[in-house]
Amino acid sequence: MEYKSLYEALAHLDGYIYPNEITLNWDLLIVMYPYITGLVAGAFILASLNRVFNIKALKPTYVISLLTALSFMLVATMPLISHLGKPQRFYEMLMTPHLTSAMAIFGFVYLWYLMVVLLLEIWFDYRYDMVIWSKQKKGFLKFVYKALTLWIKDTSPESRKTDDKIGYFITVVGIPSAFLLHGYVGFIFGSIKANPWWSTVMMPVIFLFSAMVSGIALVMFIYMVINYIRRQKNDIVCLDTIAKYLFYILIIDFALESLDQIHRIYEADESFDILKILVRGKLFFTFFIMQIGIGTLIPLSVLGFLQFKKPKEKIRKIIYLLISVCVLIGIFFMRWNVVIGGQLFSKSFYGFTSYKVNLIGGRDVLLSLLWFIVPFIILTFLLWLLPPWKKATHE
Amino acid sequence: MAIENKNFSRRDFFRKSGAVAGSVIFASLLNPFKKVYAVEEPKGKSKWYGIGIDIEKCIGCASCVRACKNENDVPKEPFFFRNWVEQYVITNDGDVKVSSPNGGIDGYKQIVPKEDIYKSFFVPKMCNHCSKSPCTQVCPVGASFETKEGLALVDKSYCIGCGYCVQACPYGCRYINPKEGVVDKCTLCYHRLQKGIDPACMTVCPTGARIFGDLHDKESSIAKFIKENNCVVLKPQLNTGAKLFYNALSQEVH
Amino acid sequence: MPIQIKRLLLVFAFFIALMLVIRYFLKPDSWGKMGPYRYEALKEIANKEPKYVDLASCEMCHDTIVKIKIEGEHKSINCQTCHGPGYKHINEPDTSNIEKPKGREFCVRCHAKNSARPENIVKQIDAIEHNKGEVCITCHNPHKPWQ
Numbered sequence: 154m155e156y157k158s159l160y161e162a163l164a165h166l167d168g169y170i171y172p173n174e175i176t177l178n179w180d181l182l183i184v185m186y187p188y189i190t191g192l193v194a195g196a197f198i199l200a201s202l203n204r205v206f207n208i209k210a211l212k213p214t215y216v217i218s219l220l221t222a223l224s225f226m227l228v229a230t231m232p233l234i235s236h237l238g239k240p241q242r243f244y245e246m247l248m249t250p251h252l253t254s255a256m257a258i259f260g261f262v263y264l265w266y267l268m269v270v271l272l273l274e275i276w277f278d279y280r281y282d283m284v285i286w287s288k289q290k291k292g293f294l295k296f297v298y299k300a301l302t303l304w305i306k307d308t309s310p311e312s313r314k315t316d317d318k319i320g321y322f323i324t325v326v327g328i329p330s331a332f333l334l335h336g337y338v339g340f341i342f343g344s345i346k347a348n349p350w351w352s353t354v355m356m357p358v359i360f361l362f363s364a365m366v367s368g369i370a371l372v373m374f375i376y377m378v379i380n381y382i383r384r385q386k387n388d389i390v391c392l393d394t395i396a397k398y399l400f401y402i403l404i405i406d407f408a409l410e411s412l413d414q415i416h417r418i419y420e421a422d423e424s425f426d427i428l429k430i431l432v433r434g435k436l437f438f439t440f441f442i443m444q445i446g447i448g449t450l451i452p453l454s455v456l457g458f459l460q461f462k463k464p465k466e467k468i469r470k471i472i473y474l475l476i477s478v479c480v481l482i483g484i485f486f487m488r489w490n491v492v493i494g495g496q497l498f499s500k501s502f503y504g505f506t507s508y509k510v511n512l513i514g515g516r517d518v519l520l521s522l523l524w525f526i527v528p529f530i531i532l533t534f535l536l537w538l539l540p541p542w543k544k545a546t547h548e
Numbered sequence: 549m550a551i552e553n554k555n556f557s558r559r560d561f562f563r564k565s566g567a568v569a570g571s572v573i574f575a576s577l578l579n580p581f582k583k584v585y586a587v588e589e590p591k592g593k594s595k596w597y598g599i600g601i602d603i604e605k606c607i608g609c610a611s612c613v614r615a616c617k618n619e620n621d622v623p624k625e626p627f628f629f630r631n632w633v634e635q636y637v638i639t640n641d642g643d644v645k646v647s648s649p650n651g652g653i654d655g656y657k658q659i660v661p662k663e664d665i666y667k668s669f670f671v672p673k674m675c676n677h678c679s680k681s682p683c684t685q686v687c688p689v690g691a692s693f694e695t696k697e698g699l700a701l702v703d704k705s706y707c708i709g710c711g712y713c714v715q716a717c718p719y720g721c722r723y724i725n726p727k728e729g730v731v732d733k734c735t736l737c738y739h740r741l742q743k744g745i746d747p748a749c750m751t752v753c754p755t756g757a758r759i760f761g762d763l764h765d766k767e768s769s770i771a772k773f774i775k776e777n778n779c780v781v782l783k784p785q786l787n788t789g790a791k792l793f794y795n796a797l798s799q800e801v802h
Numbered sequence: 803m804p805i806q807i808k809r810l811l812l813v814f815a816f817f818i819a820l821m822l823v824i825r826y827f828l829k830p831d832s833w834g835k836m837g838p839y840r841y842e843a844l845k846e847i848a849n850k851e852p853k854y855v856d857l858a859s860c861e862m863c864h865d866t867i868v869k870i871k872i873e874g875e876h877k878s879i880n881c882q883t884c885h886g887p888g889y890k891h892i893n894e895p896d897t898s899n900i901e902k903p904k905g906r907e908f909c910v911r912c913h914a915k916n917s918a919r920p921e922n923i924v925k926q927i928d929a930i931e932h933n934k935g936e937v938c939i940t941c942h943n944p945h946k947p948w949q
Contacts, residue, residue: 155726159627169646171673171720172629178711178724238709238729245689245708247821248828251838256712257688268817273810280806303809315804346786347682347718500720501802503646587837607924609912611883618887619853635918658916668918693839703843706830739850748854752883754876754912755923 158509168504177496177508181517182236184492185524187338187360188485189229194335194361195368196222197271197327202398204324210394216541217379218372219275224532226267228524235520255341266334270327275539276301277320282544284308297538335364342491349424350431350495355413362406363484369399370480377474379536389466392473399480400456407449410487427502435505436494439486448483452476587694589679590764595697597736598763598791600773601672603798605757608633608670610652612749612758617653619737619748626650628723630734631674631749636800638667644800671794671801672758674749675700675721675734676782679789683713683722683733692731698763698791699738704730718783719790736760763791853887860888863895867945874946884908884944909938 162175200218203211234243247264250257280302287298336357342348343356373395380387417425432440455476463469498505512518589596616622616630632651637660638644645660652670677700684692684700691707694700707730714722714731722733737747745751750758761770770793773779779793782801794801832841860881861868871877882888886901903909906929914929933941942948 156625156627159625163626169634169648172627172632172648172651173714173720173723175627176724178714233710236710238711238724238731239707242689242706242708244824244828245706248825249689249830249833249838251687251690253838254686254688254712256686256710260688268814277806303813305805305809307805312804312806315806319806341712345682345686345716347716496715500718501646503644503802604920605923607912607919608916611911615854615882615887635916637918655911655914656916656918660917662917665917668916669920670918690833690838690840691843693837693843695844696836701843701847703840703846705846706840706843735847737852738844739848740852740854742848743852745852745856748852751854752880754879754883756878 158511162507162509165507166504167507168499169501170499170504170506171501174496174499175506177493177506179492179496180236180508181510181515181521182232182524184485184488185521186229186232186236187335187364187492188367188488189225189232189524189528190335190338191360191364191484191488192368192371193222193226193229193266193271194331195365195370196225196372197331197368198365199369199372199395199398201324201328201331204321205328208394210390213388213391214372214376214395216278216544217376218368219271219278220535220539220541221372221375221528221532222368223271223275224528224535226271227531228528230263231524231527232521235524236517255337255344259337259341262330262333262337266327266330270323270330274320274323274327277316277323279539279544280305280316281308281313283539285545286543332361335361342495347500348495349422350428350498351491353413353417355409359406359409359413362402362409363487365402366399366406367481367484369395369402370477370484373399373473374477374481375532377470377477383542385542387470389469392470393463396456396459396473396476399476400453400460403449403453403456403480407453410449424502427498431494431498431505435497435507436490440490440494443486444483444490447479448486452480452483587679587696587698589698590696593764596763597677597698597760598770598774598793599674599677599736599758599760600770600779600793600795602757602759602773602777603669603671603794603796605755606633606670606672607755607757608635608652608656609754610655611752611754612672613651613653615748615752616734619740620732620735622732623725623727626654628725628732630721630732631672633670633672634801635670636668636798637665638798638800639664640666642666667798669796669798671797673719673721674792675736676719676788676790676792677734677736679791680787682716682718682786682788686712686716688712699736700733701735701738702731702733704728704732707731718786718788851889853889854882855888855892857881859892870943871945874943875948876945903944905937909942909944 159175166175196218199211200215200222202208203215203218234240237243246257246260250260252258283298283302284306285308287295287302290298339357339360342351342360343353345351373392376395377387377392379385417428455472459469459472464472493508496506497508510518610633613629613632617624620630622628622630626649629651632648634646634648634652635656636644636646639660641664647656649656677698679694679698681694681700684694687693688710689706689708691703692700692713693703709724709729709731711724711731714724722731724730725732737749740747747760750760759769759773761768763771763774765771773795774793777795779795780797781788781790781793782797783790830840830842832843833839835841857868857880864881868881871879884901884903888900890899910927910929912924913926915926919926938944
């Protein structure tokens with residue numbers, strides 16, 4: 154079978170590992186899963202900054218954030234299901250959930266967030282427009298719009314007011330739901346007492362704030378790409394505001410991660426010696442250079458500098474584009490360091506195994522790429538079906 | 549004046565009942581967390597399995613590893629084990645070298661010359677059948693469970709192969725069977741216990757280093773073993789309720 | 803109630819009802835009876851043929867060897883420790899379905915000199931130098947090694 158890579162790993166063992174630890178069970182697909190759910194939570198938080206906290210400058214990105222969140226949310230469980238040993242049995246988690254397991258509860262948190270928060274919020278925001286479009290289009294599209302509006306024909310101002318009120322209420326409920334959605338992913342790792350790299354109280358909080366950072370960077374990136382494709386001008390005030398919030402939340406994220414590491418280094422419990430070797434050795438490139446260097450320090454210093462001195466618009470746009478990509482890469486490697494890093498060292502604290510990503514044709518690489526690209530396709534479809542720029546203006 | 553009092557008491561009533569309702573809801577939310585532990589130790593005379601391993605008797609022949617692989621159809625590749633034997637060599641410099649070539653089946657080489665060795669011993673490892681097992685706690689579908697006699701078993705036709713239990717086991721006892729796609733682990737030869745015979749690993753051990761039995765029966769060999777020796781479990785700080793008791797376990801063993 | 807809420811409640815009620823119906827069909831019957839697992843699984847796990855048999859089964863045919871072994875150093879060792887699982891051999895007694903250790907490689911599993919082996923439990927020899935070239939059973943009867 155595919156034991157060749159395992160035999161190679163066995164020949165390159167570092168120290169001693171429990172014999173069963175040679176394979177990494179949670180591979181690249183399990184790195185993609187918190188990454189994608191994080192993008193969802195982060196994009197939604199950006200939308201809620203506009204809707205609930207009334208930051209008017211973010212209005213151009215409000216709908217794009219929601220549609221981005223929905224596109225990624227639809228794909229969020231796919232990396233998990235593709236990774237299962239028996240994917241055809243995935244429904245068992247919803248039918249007979251074992252309530253002490255965080256993973257079982259996640260199935261319901263996911264359903265709640267998808268159906269009650271995301272779908273409903275987008276529905277309430279688009280309902281009026283969908284009714285208008287159902288009247289304008291013909292044929293199959295007409296039927297699609299009618300079905301989406303649940304065959305409601307009401308376009309009166311009162312109905313629009315109701316839409317606004319309920320939409321606002323849902324966004325308010327959605328903020329703690331987004332926290333729950335991604336906090337739970339952090340809890341899935343943070344509650345494993347067997348693994349000292351994962352087992353920390355900070356894990357859900359760190360996951361949450363890094364999710365917010367990645368989601369905001371994603372929306373910034375998508376907003377600029379959409380404007381480029383549609384040959385529209387970028388609203389520079391909107392971009393400046395997004396960059397400002399990205400900067401603030403990145404500071405909090407960096408502070409939390411630093412606190413976690415400083416605490417770990419200071420307490421230096423029994424796992425510290427092996428973890429020190431792990432971080433300085435196998436994780437050196439992904440941790441210091443990618444996650445901290447490219448993903449945190451460069452965006453922090455550039456965005457921080459921009460708060461004091463703003464160069465010309467043209468240069469700022471290019472900077473924002475580059476910084477959002479840096480942040481997205483950095484947060485991906487943060488997930489990599491947590492998931493893969495946690496399995497590289499032996500629970501005997503005496504050695505390491507190795508993980509070679511088969512960049513050409515490896516099953517986990519192909520599937521991960523697929524589940525990362527599909528949301529963009531879904532987003533394109535959604536932007537065609539529900540174009541934000543054709544929406545009726547609000548008072 | 550009277551109207552004010554009425555409003556005040558009505559508001560008060562709603563506030564109090566809201567607090568009560570809220571705390572009831574909150575307490576009921578906590579309910580799933582009541583039984584975080586897999587199974588409660590049965591009272592009285594019902595069976596409660598425990599395992600004992602005497603490190604002073606183990607000679608590292610790995611007969612137990614071979615027998616388990618044969619008995620339970622474990623893949624013969626050197627990556628999947630329900631149990632294995634580790635060799636610890638502690639040098640005079642304080643270096644700890646651990647090895648387990650193919651779980652012990654391939655035999656042990658003595659790399660460190662005898663004069664440099666401070667201490668050396670074998671440690672057989674297997675599932676600890678924890679009473680508060682983290683592996684059964686995290687299974688999302690209940691395919692990993694504890695029987696009422698205290699054995700941690702896997703329901704292979706229900707397991708979805710998510711691997712959460714493999715990550716949660718602090719002792720590295722579980723693995724995902726590549727052909728079946730589901731999790732496999734030591735069952736203390738449950739199929740043999742139901743027929744009244746000992747697990748395979750205990751049957752073939754040439755020195756009698758492995759024993760098991762009913763912890764509630766104070767005349768059983770396991771109860772006497774724990775009473776007469778200084779027994780400890782692995783990683784006691786994790787509070788897994790492990791029921792695999794080692795005699796003469798050294799601190800270097802993790 | 804605004805019409806949006808009415809239609810949405812309808813959709814959600816339908817969805818929840820659908821989930822409950824699916825659950826009724828897909829949930830295994832014995833799940834939850836004794837705990838959060840399929841109680842039937844215990845029967846399935848127990849339903850497996852043991853491969854290592856008991857001493858009495860070996861003694862039925864090989865009682866002379868058992869009598870010799872009881873008096874020697876290897877008296878407490880189960881036959882199958884060296885000869886492998888006996889279930890096939892019990893059903894069809896043939897030399898092809900039981901192991902018979904040969905050469906010098908087998909006995910050193912227990913008897914090769916190793917600092918980790920307690921010397922009071924097992925006698926150890928240098929695996930290469932001890933009687934170089936000879937097969938172990940030339941001098942030692944495996945069922946009574948100090949004969």
